[in-house]
Amino acid sequence: MKSVKPVEGVTPKVEKTDAQWRAELSPDEYAVLRQAGTEPAWVGKYTDTKTVGVYKCRACDTELFRSETKFDSHCGWPSFFSPLAGDKVILREDRTMGMRRVEVLCATCHSHLGHVFEGEGYNNPTDQRYCINSISLTMEPDER
Numbered sequence: 001m002k003s004v005k006p007v008e009g010v011t012p013k014v015e016k017t018d019a020q021w022r023a024e025l026s027p028d029e030y031a032v033l034r035q036a037g038t039e040p041a042w043v044g045k046y047t048d049t050k051t052v053g054v055y056k057c058r059a060c061d062t063e064l065f066r067s068e069t070k071f072d073s074h075c076g077w078p079s080f081f082s083p084l085a086g087d088k089v090i091l092r093e094d095r096t097m098g099m100r101r102v103e104v105l106c107a108t109c110h111s112h113l114g115h116v117f118e119g120e121g122y123n124n125p126t127d128q129r130y131c132i133n134s135i136s137l138t139m140e141p142d143e144r
């Protein structure tokens with residue numbers, strides 16, 4: 001069974017055994033967060049969410065993205081043009097599936113979040129698209 005490759009030379013701040021992750025996450029969450037799977041397009045809970053608030057890592061609760069950087073990418077997954085801060089995520093090359101992509105991991109627990117694409121011509125401030133699986137996130141609306 002494949003699993004998320006360890007990040008070389010970096011120990012995650014939140015570190016758990018595979019058995020612990022399996023116990024804490026649902027099978028679908030585990031398959032994406034810990035095995036770098038991808039949820040099908042358009043089925044994710046947050047694809048079209050416009051609610052104002054913060055998106056946290058579903059595995060470790062670290063705040064990763066804000067609704068202000070979410071945009072309509074029409075790609076079927078929640079898309080952000082920037083993380084909350086650069087050090088919230090780890091980016092690394094991913095050559096699986098016959099493609100050259102950049103994988104996005106939670107910097108705190110090293111769980112798989114999705115991929116980031118650049119220069120696609122989206123009309124946003126960074127020209128980047130953090131294409132993140134809904135199931136990797138927990139959205140928390142701001143208090144009003």
Ligand SMILES: [Zn+2]
Pocket residue numbers: 057058059060061062106107108109110111
């Ligand atoms: Zn995390």
